Amino acid sequence: MDSLTQIVLGAAVGEAVLGRKVGNKAMLYGAIAGTIPDLDVFASHFTDSVSALSIHRGFTHSIVFSVLFAPIFAWLVSQYESFKDFKGWSWLFFWAFITHPILDAHTTWGTQLFWPFDLRLAFKTIFVIDPLYTLPLLVFLILAMWQNRTSEKRFFYNKIGLILSSSYLILTFFLKWMAFTQFQSALKKQQINYLQLDTRPSPLNTILWSANVETEDAYLLANYSFFDTQPITFVTYPKNHELLGNLVENESVERMLDISEGWYTITKGEKNLYFNDLRFGLLSLAPKSESFVFQYRINIDAKGGVQFVEVEKDTRDGKKLLSELWMRLKGN
Structure with a gap:
């Protein structure tokens, strides 16, 4: 967090x-x-x-x-x-x-x-940032802070803050299950055969959820809000794992693949290959966006060594994403 x-x-x-x-x-x-x-x-x-x-x-x-x-x-x-x-x-x-x-x-x-x-x-x-978890904890902590250390009110306020935040944390498991079943049902209805389904909440809330779906040669990405009225749309991203070639035998590459837990795609630029970690999604909700939150340029030196250099993000992309998320959260 x-x-x-x-x-x-x-x-x-x-x-x-x-x-x-x-x-x-x-x-x-x-x-x-x-x-x-x-x-x-x-x-x-x-x-x-x-x-x-x-x-x-x-x-x-x-x-x-x-x-x-x-x-x-x-x-x-x-x-x-x-x-x-x-x-x-x-x-x-x-x-x-x-x-x-x-x-x-x-x-x-x-x-x-x-x-x-x-x-x-x-x-x-x-x-990693969720106001619904943090704010109750903060408000009741401040209330407790102004009480005498032996006051029952002090103990009560702090206890309430911990109970509310912990209860919300427990609630997120139920919300995740609800979103997971919706994605699962959509895949079945659309007759999509898949290997794995992974879900996570979108930034700052637990109303809009994202899914990564693994198929034989591609990953499907999708979003679902509890306010949605239209079917879930899955967008395809080819794995392109074969582009790594012999690099898969490099120690740094092996470690990176392990860190990503297999949720990655490879894209090819003019001079370099790019490693895209799918676990954290995209910086845009635009269809077929290639702007991944965590994207790394693969540099190869003269001795064959491999370095992963994180691609810098534009702060304007972050602001735009928050605006897109707010609109998407309200339903499709």
Whole structure:
């Protein structure tokens, strides 16, 4: 999830664990702890794109990290804070650490919660920014903040925020199931034979859903809103996996294919091949758009080495997409 959401969640968890004993400091340290797992993004400054993608939401988003580093941070804090309860600080950091990847596991990218096992948990039920999850948590956290640390109202407000946001998170599973059955039914009606069907919510909401459908030689992309009145339309994108040729034996390429979980197409430019990660969709809802959210230019150096360079996105495309999504959300 986005940084603000993780800060708010960490603060709410910190308050739930130690709020009655240390007051707003519990929120402060919970907020800090809630951001620490995402420090793995700095790996992109020290390594190549493929390695950075592999590292992101890896070790720092695992149970192992939470167990190992919670007592370390607890010891550091207990050295200078007047509240010396090492166990209490350990619980605060552990729960703030572990709830971060658990929430991230509901997004499309997912997390390696069970690192070092090669298993990425991705429920794909919520977009990385969703106001319906964050706002109730934030509003009730602010209300709690202004109460005395021993006040029952403080405990009540924070509890309500956590219950509302968690209930919405549970609701997203039901919404995903509803959307999935609609896509499944449409494929059956249109007599489309397919190998896999994958669904995810569109940005900022859980009303409009997207689907990736794998067939033998192509992927079909589609959108469905709960307000739709017309049949679902599937748009075909050829896989073109054969364009990689012998590159499939390259280590960097193999890792990229693994990261994408097989959901990718290859397109050919004037001088380079392009790797398109389908898991995150398109930057436009226009028919047959080739503007993928995550597109990488494949560069090959003189020694045969392969580098993946992310194609820069125009901020105007993002604004246009939000406008298109709003219109599409209201139904076809």
